[in-house]
Amino acid sequence: MNSRNWENPEQSFEDVQKAEEILRKHPAPEPNKELIANIKAEITAALLRRQSNTYKRIIYKAAAVAAALIIIMAIGLKVFEKNGGENESVIATSIIPEAIWESDCLADDDTNLTILNAEIEQIQAEIIALQFGDNGDNGSGAITELEMKLIEINSDFWKG
Amino acid sequence: MVENDRLAQIIVGCKDGSNESFSLLVDMYASRCFGYFYRLTGNRAVSDDLLSELFVRLVNKIGSFKGGSFEGWLFKTASNIFHDYLRNKQRQKKLLEVQKKQFESKLTETKQSNNETFDKLQMQLGKLDSDTRELIMLRFYSQASFKEIAAIRAEPIGTTLSKLHRGLKKLRELME
Structure with missing residues (x-):
């Protein structure tokens, strides 16, 4: 079909030109001047929108670059700290749980500590009693007893 | 050659966002593009809208023009806009299929009220x-070459030439 129509290209071009002459003889209407003015106004508005979009894009890009830099710097600092201060890092923690230090109720925290505390209090009371001689005969007796034992150990020592 | 240089300068200006360059572009091509739309739609109001859309679209699309025939590129954009319009019209028709008769009669009334008289062509x-x-x-x-038209339509040049020859021959017969 194609080759049949275009066997004689010169003739075909003539045909096309003659036919296009019809179109030239019947021109389409021209656009209104108002329309052209409106189009130009629309273009101005579109250009303004395009400009503001360009600025927005620049701002977004700058913000994204800044965020990326901050992240990279933060990661870099962390890595640097890890490598440089590896041997110096000391983790200080308490053996006794912090809750025990903060608590006022000893019995609730540790029973062993409670027993120990009771014994210390008892010894303190006995010492006070001994010092003030409140223990009657027992107090002076104990001292005498200790002195007797000391003499006995002393004499046994010299006897061999 | 001088004309080509001038057009190239205008296009560079448009790419830089110059309002004046766009204004010159409108003055240069508005008439031809309007004729193209009018002969395809047969409706002045629709042609007005399509022409406006074409130039506004150019503002955002001019950056994608990478050289070659500007007319070819411009009329390809115009052709795309016309096809978008046809698709929308088709969609509208489907939506209004129930009221088709009313819609058509309204269209006729509008045409009559606008005193739009069609020429023989x-x-x-x-x-x-x-x-x-x-x-x-x-x-x-577009006054583009057959080769450019074939490229715009994405079809072999032989097909384009054949269709054009047949179409124009038929038009001549109809006009006689």
Whole structure:
């Protein structure tokens, strides 16, 4: 079909030109001047929108670059700290749980500590009693007893 | 050559966002593009809208023009806009299928009220199939070469030439 129509290209071009002459003889209407003015106004508005979009894009890009830099710097600092201060890092923690230090109720925290505390209090009371001689005969007796034992150990020592 | 240099300068200006350059572009091509739309739609109001859309679209699309025939590129954009319009019209028709008769009668009324009289050519163009009509208008208003038209339509040049030859022959017969 194609080759049949275009066997004689010169003739075909003539045909096309003659036919296009019809179109030239019947021109389409021209656009209104108002329309052209409106189009130009629309273009101005579109250009303004395009400009503001360009600025927005620049701002977004700058913000994204800044965020990326901050992240990279933060990661870099962390890595640097890890490598440089590896041997110096000391983790200080308490053996006794912090809750025990903060608590006022000893019995609730540790029973062993409670027993120990009771014994210390008892010894303190006995010492006070001994010092003030409140223990009657027992107090002076104990001292005498200790002195007797000391003499006995002393004499046994010299006897061999 | 001087004309080409001037056009190249205008295009550079448009790419830089110069309002003046766009204004010159409108002055240079508005008439031809309007003729293209009018001969395809047969409706002045629709052609007005399509022409506006074309130039506003150019503002955002001019950056994608990478050289070559500007007319070819411009009319390809115009052709895309026309096809978008046809698709929208088709969609509208489907939506309003129930009220089709009312819609058509309204269209006729609108045409009559606008006192839009079709010339003989417009009436005979209506008798051609839409693809041939578009091809003839693309060739006539873009003044692009057959090779460029074939590229715009993404078809072999032989097909383009054959369709154009047949279409114009038929138009001549109709006009006689």
